[in-house]
Structures are given as C-alpha cells and as structure tokens.
Amino acid sequence: MAKKKRRLSSEVNAGSMADIAFLLLIFFLVTTQIDTDKGILVKLPEWTDDPISIDLIPRNVFSIKVNREDQLLVEGEVDRLEGIRAKVKEFVLNPQKKPNLSTAPKNAVVSLQNDRGTSYNTYLSVYNEVKAAYNELWEEESSRRFGVAYVDLPYAAQKEIRNIIPSVISESEPTEFQ
Secondary structure (H helix, E strand, O other): OOOOOOOOOOOOHHHHHHHHHHHHHHHHHHHOOOOOOOOOOOOOOOOOOOOOOHHHHHHHEEEEEOOOOEEEEOEEEEHHHHHHHHHHHHHHHOOOOOOOOOHHHHEEEEEEEOOOOOOOOHHHHHHOOOOOOOOHHHHHHHHHHOOOHHHHHOHHHHHHHHHHHOEEEOOOOEEEEO
C-alpha cells in the first residue's frame, strides 16, 4: 500500500493580520503628536459691549504704519525694518528722558497699523521686530536685577519684569492708505 503524501496548504491565515494592522493603527494614533502652536500667540482682551475710553498721552504712543507697498512709516518718517527694534527699545526706556519719548516703560504703547494690501510677511516681520525689542528689554532687565537670563528665571520673577516693562502692542483695523 502506497503512502499518500500530505499536501501542504498554500493558504496564509490572514485572520491575525487584521488584528496586527488595527493595533499598529491605534499605536500610531496614540503616540503621534500634532503641533497646534502655530501663528502669533497674543492674549486678546475680553469682549465687552460697553464703550472703552482710554486716555493716552500722545508722547506715550509709538506709531508704526505699513502701506500696501510694504513701506514703513515710523513716527511719521519713512524708515526701514532694520531700525525698528532699536527705536522701540529707546522709546520704551527713554534713557535720556527726551520729551518726545514715553514717560515710563509702563506707559509706553506701540501702535501697529497696516493697509489692507500689506503683505503678511511684512506684517509678521514688523511684529517680530517689536516683540524682539521687548524680549531684549526683558533680558537686559533680568541681567541687571538678577544676573540670570530671562528664560532661566522662575515664573514669579518673569512676571515681575513684565510688570516693570509691559509689552503693550496696539493693533488697529487695517485701513486704505497709500
């Protein structure tokens, strides 16, 4: 009697493959991080229907306007982007106590106004220069008071410095100016 040869099955059991694919899908969904911190981080004031009246002394407002040609008008004079940071720092601190600069860092307001045709890159560049000026002022104050970099300070000390030199940037509605 001849022995019958057993044939090996050529099928692959795919039942567990679906389970493995499902587990991999769950693993990647759980471990993947999605960056949501995009754009400009700005704390906006609470909305109110009540009229807000703010009395500002004109010398405490540093005006920056950008037209549709991406040209800057800083304090009424045509200027370049490269000079904004130093001018904002001088305006906020007013070390020589000039009568046309802010009375104190707490009173200083930087006003940004853009034309509707201003490019987004120019808007961001101007905003970044103003923020960089405030960051440098905080860093200098941190070194002067505590002898440590601003980012290395505890939160309470950082808040104290931001109270001494608050970052007040006013952005008005875009307009149509040349």
